[in-house]
């Protein structure tokens with residue numbers, strides 16, 4: 325045997341290829357749509373006079389965070405310490421971790437993160453946690469920035485009432501090595517309410533306790549300058565609130581089926597932001613008329629929603645999950661001509677957990693792969 329063995333992995337030689345040359349399933353980002361989404365949100369927050377700290381849980385990608393900062397975001401949100409570390413190491417400023425960092429491992433890493441990046445912030449909703457953070461920070465001679473996390477009805481994380489939040493704030497102010505910066509209040513229950521009018525009423529009501537908490541903190545002389553919250557679904561609603569200082573929207577850069585069906589101000593499809601993220605699959609079997617099997621199943625699309633992906637730009641067919649590696653397209657329209665070997669692009673059911681299934685995003689302009697961006701997925 326002679327010749328040179330090519331040791332490069334496929335993604336290392338993908339730039340400049342046509343997307344038709346990529347393996348499937350692959351996660352694709354349409355850069356023209358992505359750029360338009362970035363600019364639209366940037367223009368919206370600018371005209372509303374509010375800051376943007378977009379949620380990086382949607383993308384887990386340094387390159388995307390860099391572009392969000394480039395478009396004017398003051399920092400990004402993160403959910404895991406691993407995301408926060410990866411983003412901070414790449415120079416992303418002002419990272420707000422919106423999940424409480426509980427346990428010795430996370431507390432130690434939060435302290436190290438803050439030592440190197442003093443603008444990092446995390447959330448708290450519990451007296452014992454606050455005492456632990458203060459003691460660990462004092463021992464390390466670091467000051468941790470915290471926001472009081474207020475529950476707006478989901479009962480997931482967040483302190484239950486304004487009264488309890490005030491008592492927690494008093495404790496934070498008393499304890500050493502903690503710096504109370506304000507309030508985090510994310511109304512998950514408002515984000516996907518179908519119908520702009522209904523969503524608006526729900527979100528404006530849901531956010532009232534957060535507004536009240538900020539006002540009462542200020543009346544006590546506490547320097548609470550941040551009220552952070554909001555989502556893609558309420559991006560043009562929460563900016564109406566007097567007292568909201570920044571938006572945490574995340575999915576707007578990608579969009580997904582879950583968001584498209586909630587409806588926008590002007591119609592039944594929420595299309596303020598375009599679907600930039602797709603999973604590309606191949607038709608690998610066509611043994612039965614009226615059906616086509618693609619090579620993307622449970623391991624290519626998040627399955628936490630009661631619906632599957634939508635074929636981009638094509639109507640008249642429905643995707644059904646058919647196992648780990650496959651999906652079956654039911655072709656209701658007999659005129660729909662999907663051939664063996666065809667490449668198809670699907671808008672994903674839910675972008676955040678779908679991104680977490682892939683190691684990288686292939687960024688395309690037209691048919692050409694322009695960049696390959698790693699995803700900092702999983703836990704560590």
Ligand SMILES: Cc1ncc(COP(=O)(O)O)c(C=O)c1O
Pocket residue numbers: 379382422510515553554555556557572573574575576
């Ligand atoms: C705390 C928090 N803030 C903001 C967001 C962003 O929401 P979206 O991706 O719907 O814009 C999320 C999403 O789950 C979240 O958990």
